[in-house]
Amino acid sequence: MLPCAQVIKDINSYLKKLEKNMSVTVTSENLSSLISDDVALITYCNERKQQLSASPSQSFFRVYALLIVEDEKKELSIIEGTNTEPDYIGGSICAERAALSNPLARGKTVRKVIITADAAQPITPGPLCREFLTAQVAPDVQIVMAGTTGENIVSVPLGYISLTIYFDLSFAT
Numbered sequence: 001m002l003p004c005a006q007v008i009k010d011i012n013s014y015l016k017k018l019e020k021n022m023s024v025t026v027t028s029e030n031l032s033s034l035i036s037d038d039v040a041l042i043t044y045c046n047e048r049k050q051q052l053s054a055s056p057s058q059s060f061f062r063v064y065a066l067l068i069v070e071d072e073k074k075e076l077s078i079i080e081g082t083n084t085e086p087d088y089i090g091g092s093i094c095a096e097r098a099a100l101s102n103p104l105a106r107g108k109t110v111r112k113v114i115i116t117a118d119a120a121q122p123i124t125p126g127p128l129c130r131e132f133l134t135a136q137v138a139p140d141v142q143i144v145m146a147g148t149t150g151e152n153i154v155s156v157p158l159g160y161i162s163l164t165i166y167f168d169l170s171f172a173t
């Protein structure tokens with residue numbers, strides 16, 4: 001077996017172990033029903049965020065983004081992203097842009113974006129992220145946002161966030 005294939009196998013078995021401890025699991029079979037269940041998706045994202053072993057080194061503020069994407073065969077899959085920060089904060093990347101930059105996102109249509117963070121209230125994509133999202137995601141795609149408890153879920157179309165410059169920028173990610 002090629003080393004690369006072994007690494008992917010190891011990662012997949014590691015992820016399977018993690019998923020056993022979660023209340024919501026995402027599979028290719030249940031994703032088509034899960035896509036409309038914002039509470040389950042936010043629960044999943046918050047549980048995945050809790051599994052991140054370390055906080056970002058500058059902000060100590062974890063953000064987790066999940067894209068639900070569709071391929072040309074209409075099959076759904078997920079792509080994850082988390083914020084990552086080098087010592088120089090200007091070189092950092094946020095969760096949404098990390099997910100959108102994943103090679104697995106290429107050529108696929110984003111159907112939903114879910115964002116959770118280490119915050120009491122939902123946070124919204126920041127200006128740079130809005131530009132990034134607008135370039136790759138249709139304006140009618142729902143952006144679902146929630147804080148750590150998942151109690152207050154905000155779901156709005158990307159077009160609304162992109163056009164509303166002053167949409168709660170104090171909590172932008």
Ligand SMILES: [Zn+2]
Pocket residue numbers: 094095096097125126129173
């Ligand atoms: Zn961002």
